[in-house]
Amino acid sequence: MNAEAIDLLVRTELPAAARGDRDAYGRVVAACQNTVTAVALAITRDVPASEDIAQDAFLAAWQNLKRLQNPASFLPWLRQITRNLARDHLRANRHRPLDGEGAEIAISLAADTSPTPAEQLVEDEREQAAAELIAALPDDSREVLLLYYREGQSSRQVSALLGLSDAAVRKRLSRARQGLREDLLKRFGEFARSSAPTAAFTAIISTALATASPPAAAKGILAVAAAGGAKTAGKVLLGAAGSIGIGIAAALAGIWLGLRSQLKGAIDERERSELVRSAVINSLASIGFVILLVLVASSTHGLLRTIAAVALTLGFMAVIVYQSLVVQPRALRRRHAMEAARDPVAAAKRRRRERINCWIGFIIGITCGLGGLIVGLMSTGNHP
Template sequence: MRMDTHVDQLIRLELPAARAGDRDAYGRIVVACQNTITAIALAIVRDVPSSEDIAQDAFLNAWQHLRRLQNADSFLPWLRQITRNLARDHLRAKVRGPYPVDDMEAAIAAAADPAPSPPEALIDEERTRAAGELISALPEESRETLLLFYREGQSSQQVARLLGISDAAVRKRLSRARQMVRADLLARFGEFAQGSAPAASFAAVVTSALVVASPPAAAAGLLGAGAGAVGAKTLLQIVLGAAASIGIALVIVFASIGFDLRRQLRKAIDAEERQALTRSAVINAGASVGFMIGILFIAHSTTGWILPVLATLVFMGTVFWQSAVVQPRAMARRHALEAAQDPVAAARARRRERWKCRIGLAFGALGGFGGLIAGLVMSGRLTF
């Protein structure tokens, strides 16, 4: 008969709230599972900072897709597999070579974590090398088991439940490791396993990152946080990653608004029309910036679907009003002159413009509200 651990019970208790978007509930799950997940990653990559990066990514990945999980008992096996996949991806990336100089994540990591001094770098390098040698000296199948064994108070039953294997399998792996590895090396490994366990700040960083890595509502489509190139990620790295994503979105928005304004200004008949068109473009750009900042604030400070929907309605209503009402009014005198000169060509041009406007508005509405609904559903703010 299967005996539940404290971790099993906590996951069953907290997972429903976490699936509904409760970051604090998910944070308590992170605290309960962080030893297991970092140990799994460390057994594969054999590097403590990288293992914590990978574990953080695994927790964030699980948070993003938590609504897909129906059975609380499947959470830990699912999280373990996510971690193993990410760790193997990390090793494959290292084999392919270093990141390019212009890699965005490398730039974020460099900005958030300045390079250590030469003595600190030598110490870190020596520790990393020693840790790698210790782990590499163990049988591959025993690494996860031994790391957790020493981190979990040397309880084989606890390790068995956390890794989803039998107590007999744990004891067999421990016995094999003791036969193959010198006693003094095993003792050193035990000290290393306990000393390399994640600190309390690990869970705090992950919980803080939930806001920007997979924030509720529509902001989920705007923000992302990638793995740091070196060392465990800090909250500053994650925020910088979100800022980079928002910056890219703003560049695209401004480029689109600027291109359309430039096209309209070429045909303007006087300074009054140019001023009106420029003012409309500035309003659209300001609405875009305000929407992105507002949706990030809403994601961080509120729950529920009403405020994200209202923010989206205000933003899209502003853009639609400028495009369908204000800009045609600004161009009305030019259109009248064109109609007086060539009524047939002017009427054809106005029909074409109206159809383009309608199609643009339709696609904008479908894309905007489709993304909003998807974000609300995935974040747990909206259920059916």
């Protein structure tokens, strides 16, 4: 697809995407994925990381499309989001080597996992050359050269996709050609084409869109990242963690105030121990849930982060529901039987009131839990 066709597609599909049309945005992703992954790869020199970053960039742009007033600004805006995320990745992994052997290993992860020994030797040589080339190229030539080979070796196409003049693109290509041997340049071209994202890349993002919140003009950590980088985004994450801390303090207070009320009528030490044990389990589940959710938000990306957050939330809810609707009623069964023997009418009214209160609490808890999950996902990485 040439640059004019991409521009027309973006202008045509973005209004529908901004209204929440995931299919329309999927077509935008398919048209722009070469550009976005090339920008990320030029900075990170790491094929798997560049695709993760590109996925995050597309999801970030999707969730903030309503902020974009002019569809013509979409690609420059998306490129900047990608560059900021890629630089954040480098800062987060600055202790790891990004060239030489480290880059060679990163690129080899994208290769066929089961080649013959002869094929492996050829592949190793190709990967080593590609790694050396990416590291050796001037910074301003990497994006141009990667995209040049991925887009049919058209300088005009590259200039339109990167927002540069055709003369500037040709100048950077010339500099790259002068600094590289012809055989290495040919191998680099093969690497650039073979490492381009496939239809599976678009499919992964389309799947992630099904669980991501629709476009909105809300605040989010990736909005801060797109505007000011990882340092400010880190402050937002700390602020989010502070809000979570307040929520968990309230949850623990509720658990132990409820326990205090239950213990007032405890008939023996056995009942008391069972109720205390249930409250401890609920408390540990609440604290563990928050800690694991923060770890997931800070160490995973894209679809993996969403799946992990959903799984954690469902697991946490399952523990609380089981303790509240099974374990605690079982611990109170003997007390309830004694109350029913003394005054059946009053005991029945009390049980009915307790069931109503329990279901009200359950509904409120489910609503708050799911709402908190959505807000947490928006504020920890799926929002520009």
